[in-house]
Amino acid sequence: MKKTWKNMLGIVLVVAVSVGAAVGTSAYMMNKKQAESSYFVESEYGFRQQPVHLANLNTIAAESIDFTVAAESSVHAVVHIKATTNINARSGGRQQYIDPFEYFFGFGNRGYQRQPQPRVGAGSGVIISTDGYIITNNHVIEGADELEVTLNDNRKFVAKTIGTDPSTDIALIKISAEDLPTIPFGDSEKLKVGEWVLAIGNPFNLTSTVTAGIVSAKGRGISAGGGDRSRIESFIQTDAAVNPGNSGGALVNTKGELVGINTAIYSETGNFAGYSFAVPISIAGKVASDLKQYGAVQRAILGVMIADVSNIPEEEKSKVKVLEGAYVSDFAQRSSAKEAGLEKGDVITAVNDVRVRTANGLQEQINKFRPGDKVKVAVDRNGSAKTFTVELRNAQGNTEIVQSKGDVSEVLGAAFKELSEKQKQQLGISYGIEVAGVSNGKIRDAGISKGYIILIVNDQRVSTPEEFEKVVERVLRNDSEDQVLFIKGIYPNGRTKYYAIDLAE
Numbered sequence: 001m002k003k004t005w006k007n008m009l010g011i012v013l014v015v016a017v018s019v020g021a022a023v024g025t026s027a028y029m030m031n032k033k034q035a036e037s038s039y040f041v042e043s044e045y046g047f048r049q050q051p052v053h054l055a056n057l058n059t060i061a062a063e064s065i066d067f068t069v070a071a072e073s074s075v076h077a078v079v080h081i082k083a084t085t086n087i088n089a090r091s092g093g094r095q096q097y098i099d100p101f102e103y104f105f106g107f108g109n110r111g112y113q114r115q116p117q118p119r120v121g122a123g124s125g126v127i128i129s130t131d132g133y134i135i136t137n138n139h140v141i142e143g144a145d146e147l148e149v150t151l152n153d154n155r156k157f158v159a160k161t162i163g164t165d166p167s168t169d170i171a172l173i174k175i176s177a178e179d180l181p182t183i184p185f186g187d188s189e190k191l192k193v194g195e196w197v198l199a200i201g202n203p204f205n206l207t208s209t210v211t212a213g214i215v216s217a218k219g220r221g222i223s224a225g226g227g228d229r230s231r232i233e234s235f236i237q238t239d240a241a242v243n244p245g246n247s248g249g250a251l252v253n254t255k256g257e258l259v260g261i262n263t264a265i266y267s268e269t270g271n272f273a274g275y276s277f278a279v280p281i282s283i284a285g286k287v288a289s290d291l292k293q294y295g296a297v298q299r300a301i302l303g304v305m306i307a308d309v310s311n312i313p314e315e316e317k318s319k320v321k322v323l324e325g326a327y328v329s330d331f332a333q334r335s336s337a338k339e340a341g342l343e344k345g346d347v348i349t350a351v352n353d354v355r356v357r358t359a360n361g362l363q364e365q366i367n368k369f370r371p372g373d374k375v376k377v378a379v380d381r382n383g384s385a386k387t388f389t390v391e392l393r394n395a396q397g398n399t400e401i402v403q404s405k406g407d408v409s410e411v412l413g414a415a416f417k418e419l420s421e422k423q424k425q426q427l428g429i430s431y432g433i434e435v436a437g438v439s440n441g442k443i444r445d446a447g448i449s450k451g452y453i454i455l456i457v458n459d460q461r462v463s464t465p466e467e468f469e470k471v472v473e474r475v476l477r478n479d480s481e482d483q484v485l486f487i488k489g490i491y492p493n494g495r496t497k498y499y500a501i502d503l504a505e
Contacts, residue, residue, distance in 0.1 A: 040130050043128075043184065043285075044185065045128075045285040045286065045288060045289035046292065047182075047288070048130045048131055048182075049128065049129065049182040049184050049185070050181065050182050050184070051184075065196065067198055067210075067212055067254065070198060070252055070253070070256040071198060071210045073183075073256040074183050074198070074200055074252045074256050074258075075152060075208050076151075076152045076153070076181040077128075077152075077180070077181045077182050077183045077250070078125070078126055078127075078183075078200045078201055078202075078208070079124065079125045079126070079127060079134060079150060080124065080125075080149070080150040080202045080205070081122065081123045081136060081140055081141065081148070081149055081150075081173075081248065082120060082122055082147070082150070083120070083121045083141050083144035083147055084119070084121075084145060084147075085118060085119040085121075085143055085144050085145055086145045118145075121140065121144070122202065122205055122245050123136060123139075123141075123202070123246070123249075124136065124200075124202045124245070124246050124247060124248040125140070125149065125248045125249075126248070126249065126250045126261065127180050127181060127182050127183070128182055128185070128258070128285075128288065129182060130179055130180050131177070131178055132157075132174050132175040132176060132177045132178070132180060133162070133288070134149065134159065134172070134173050134175065135170065135172055135248070135261060135288050136170075136172075136173060136247075136261070137169050137170065137247045137248040137263055138164045138165060138169045139169055139247065140247050140248045141161060141173065142164065142166075143470065146158070147159040147161070147173060149173070149175050150207070151180075152208055155177075157175035157176065157177060158175070159173040159174060159175045160173065161173050162174050162295075163292075163295050163296065163297075166231075166474075167297070167299070168232045168279060168284065168297075168367075169263055169279065170284050172287075172288045172291040172292060183258040184256075185257065185281055185285055186252070186255065186257025186258055186259040186281060188259045188260060188280035188281045188282045189282055189354065191215050191218065191236065191253065191259055192215065193216065193218065194215060195214060195253065196212060197214065197215055197236075197251055197254075197260075198210055198212050198251070198252050199212075199213065199240035199246065199249065199251055199278075200251075200252065201242075201245070201246030201247075201248070201262060202246055202249065203242065203244065203245040204243060204244070206245075211240045211242070213238045213239040213240030213241070213276075214238065214240075215236060215237070216237040216239050216275065217236075217237040218234075218236055218280075218361075219234045219357060219361040219364060220234070220235045220236070221233040221358075221359075222264065222277055232283065232367055233360055234280065234283065234360040234367075235263070235264075235277035235278060235280070236251065236259070236260045236279075236280055237275055237276070237277055238251065238275075239274055241276075242262055242265055242272055243265070243272050244270070246262055247262065247263060247264075248261060248262070248263075249261070249262045250262070259278075259280070259281050260278030260279060260280050260281055260284070261279045261281070262277075262278045263277055263279050264276070264277045282367075282368055283364060283367050283368070286367065286368055287367075294401060294402065296402045298370040298371055298394070298401060298402060299367065299371075299394060300366055300369045300370055300371045300392035300393070301332070301336075301366065301392065302336065302337040302362075302366055302390060302392065303331055303334065303337050303338065303393065304328050304330075304331055304332070304335065304342065305329050305330040306326040306327060308326070308327065308358050308359050309326075309327050309347060311327075312329070316345065319345055320380075321382060321383035322347050322380045324356075324358070325347035325349045325356055325358075325379075325380065326347065326348040326356055326359045326362040327346075327347050328342060328343070328344055328345065328346045328347070328379075329344065333397070334393070334397035336391055336392060336393050337377070337390050340388045340389060340390040340391075341388045342379060342388060342390075345381070345382075346379040346386075347380045348362055348377060348379050349378050349379060349380055349385075350376075350377075350378035351375055351376070351377055351378075352365070352375050353376070366392065370392070371392055371393050371398070371399040371401075372391065373391075374389055374391050374392070375389070375392060376388075376389055377389075377390050408472045408473060408476075410441075411441065411442065411476070411503065412441050412443045412472070413438065413439045413441015413443050413444055414435055414437060414438050414439070414441060414448075415435075415436045416434065416435060416436055416454070417434050417465065418433060418464055419431075419432050419433065419434055423453075427453065427490065429453070429455065429490075431455065431461050431463040432453045432455045432462065432463065432489065432490075433462055433463070433467075434451065434453055435448060435451065435452045435454065436450065437450055438450050442501050442502075442503065443501070445501075446500070447499065448487075448499055449491075451492055452489055452497070453489045453492070454468060454487055454489045455488050455490065456487070456489075457472075457485055457486070457487050458471055458475070459486075472485065472503075476503060483502065483503040484500055484501065484503065485499075485500070485503065486500055487499045487500070
C-alpha cells in the first residue's frame with residue numbers, strides 16, 4: 001500500500017487503520033435474509049443502501065456500551081483491496097542484470113534478463129451501494145494497474161476505478177455485483193468529542209478487524225506548513241487502534257453508521273502510536289457522489305486565504321475580538337466572498353449557522369457544497385457580527401459543472417508508442433516515447449508534429465505511453481487553474497523543442 005503522507009519533524013504520517021479484537025464466528029456469518037433482500041433506500045449522496053435494522057440501539061449502547069450490534073452490521077460491508085502495479089509497464093521493459101561469475105570468468109552470456117516483479121499494495125474499502133460502489137483512499141489505489149476486491153464472505157471481484165480525488169485522498173471504485181451489504185451514511189457533524197466509534201478494516205492483511213475508541217478531536221489538520229495547499233484537511237481524530245493496511249476502512253458510530261473513512265496515523269515508528277485520522281463522511285460522501293455523477297469533483301471555493309485566529313501576525317491580533325474562527329488574510333482573484341462584502345481581517349465564525357472554529361473547519365463546511373450553491377457566511381469584524389450571502393464558485397471562477405476530461409488520447413488528440421532500440425541508438429537516448437499520430441486536439445494546437453520524441457513531462461522522464469498518460473491524468477485531476485504540461489523532447493533530426501500545453505482551456 002502506498003504511503004502519501006510525508007515525514008514532518010521526525011513524525012511519520014502513515015497510511016493506516018485498525019488493529020484489535022477479531023469478530024467472532026457469529027458476527028462473521030452474513031444475515032441471509034438481509035443479504036438476499038433487494039429492498040434498499042437511496043442515501044443523500046445518491047447511493048443505494050440497505051435500511052438500518054438496529055432497534056433500540058441507542059438504549060443498548062447507553063446502558064452497556066455494547067459494540068457487537070454495530071460491529072456485526074458493519075463488518076460485512078468492509079472489503080480488502082489488493083492493488084497491483086506492473087513494474088514492467090512503468091520501466092519500459094525487462095531489466096538486465098550482470099552475473100558476476102560469468103562476467104569475470106567468461107562463461108556463456110555476459111548477462112541475463114530478469115522480469116521485474118509487480119508491486120502489490122493492500123488496503124480497505126467500504127461498500128456504500130448495493131450495486132457495488134466502494135469508497136476507499138486515493139493512496140490505496142493510486143497508480144495501480146489491477147484492483148482485486150475480496151468481500152467478507154471471501155468472494156473476489158475485479159474492480160474498476162470510477163474516479164479519484166487526491167485533495168481529500170478519497171477514491172471511488174466499483175465491482176459488478178448486486179444485493180451487497182452496505183454501511184448507511186451517518187452525520188459526521190453530529191459526532192462529539194468523547195463519543196465512542198469503531199474502526200473496521202484489514203490491517204496487515206488481517207481481514208474483518210474491529211477496534212474501538214473515542215473521538216479525540218474534530219477538524220484536525222495534520223500537515224505542517226508549506227505542504228500541498230490543495231489538500232483538504234479536517235480530520236476526525238480518534239484513539240481507536242489502527243495500522244497500515246486499513247487505509248480506506250470504515251469509521252462507524254455506535255448506531256452502525258458510517259461517519260468517516262480511516263486514512264492516516266500519527267506515528268514515529270510506522271505503526272499505531274495512539275492517534276488515527278479519518279476523513280469525515282460529510283466530505284467523503286460528497287466527493288464520492290461527485291465522482292459517480294460527474295466523474296470529477298465539483299469543488300466549491302469562497303476565494304479567501306485563511307488562517308486560524310491563533311496563527312495570525314501579532315500586529316493583526318489587536319483587531320481580532322474573537323478567539324475562534326477562520327481569519328481572512330487575503331482574497332483570490334475573482335473572489336465571490338470579496339464581491340459579497342467580506343474584507344481582509346474578518347473572522348469567519350459560521351457557515352449556514354454551523355459554527356466554524358478553525359480554518360480546517362471552514363474547509364470542511366465549504367466542501368459540502370458545489371459551485372453555484374449560495375451559503376450564509378457569518379463573520380466578526382472588529383467585534384461586530386455581520387452576515388453575508390455568498391454564491392460559491394469553482395477554481396476557474398465560474399459555476400459551471402466540471403466534467404471528467406475522459407481518455408488522455410482523446411484530450412490530446414494524439415497516439416503514442418514506445419521507441420525501438422534502433423531509434424534510441426540513432427538518437428543517443430535511453431528513454432522517451434514517439435508521437436505516432438496527430439489529429440485535432442491540444443497536441444496539434446501546441447505545434448507538435450508526428451515523429452516528435454517526448455522525453456520529459458513536468459520534470460518526469462517517460463519511457464512508455466502508460467507513464468506519459470499517468471502524468472497527464474494527475475494534471476487533469478488537479479482542480480486548480482494550473483493544468484499545464486511542460487514538455488521537452490527532440491525531433492528525429494536531433495533538434496530539441498519545448499512545449500507548454502494548457503489542459504484547462
